[in-house]
Amino acid sequence: AQKVTQAQTEISVVEKEDVTLDCVYETRDTTYYLFWYKQPPSGELVFLIRRNSFDEQNEISGRYSWNFQKSTSSFNFTITASQVVDSAVYFCALSEPFSSGSARQLTFGSGTQLTVLP
Amino acid sequence: NAGVTQTPKFQVLKTGQSMTLQCAQDMNHEYMSWYRQDPGMGLRLIHYSVGAGITDQGEVPNGYNVSRSTTEDFPLRLLSAAPSQTSVYFCASSSSSGTRKLFFGSGTQLSVL
Secondary structure (H helix, E strand, O other), rough: OOOOOOOOOOOEEEEOOOOEEEOOEEOOOOOOOOEEEOOOOOOEEEEEEEEEEEOOOOEEEOOEEEEEEEEHOEEEEEEOOOOOHHHHEEEEEHHHHHHOOOOEEEEEOOOOOEEOOO | OOOEEEOOOEEEEEEOOOHHHHHEEEOOOEEEEEEEEEEEEEEEEEEEEEEEEEEEOOOOOOOEEOOOOOOOOOEEEEOOOOOOOEEEEEEEEEOOOOOOOOEEOEEEEEEEE
């Protein structure tokens, strides 16, 4: 069975601090996707990144960066120089394996509430 | 493009009432799904469909029915609402090829009294 663990329920930082959100996943499969979604106070789910299991390169997009380590089954998300607008719930998610007929089914972690204080 | 449209945004039901949450997408996506979001539990898959006429159960299907008569629409039916179904419901769609990125609707806040 698949599982995604986001051990940090809530994180609070002061603006301009860097913050890392942890994500650890469990799967027996070798081919899968990992995702991060952001849910701001308005409630919608905003796609941030997708990473496939073959690609362990770290990725940077502006103030956001992602560290995927297959050896430790982790896909951590770092926000550099955090801003108040980054305040949101962040979800990590794991897809079904590629071999599955429905690799679009996602298993979500319980989310991390990030609060950035001015 | 409107993307994924969910209606209503808010709904209050009494125990035992029935209702349908509507979901429509205009991206010609084959895959559609329903999730529910509860505090501290993330999102859990209720039902999904890989194409018109094909549906299957997710992690928490009890108390919900779905059908997929067209590519565009994927309604979620509560036949006899229970307080345990108080939740935020999200519909999502995805293309059959490519990134497997899910496009989510804006959500429906449902309260069952």
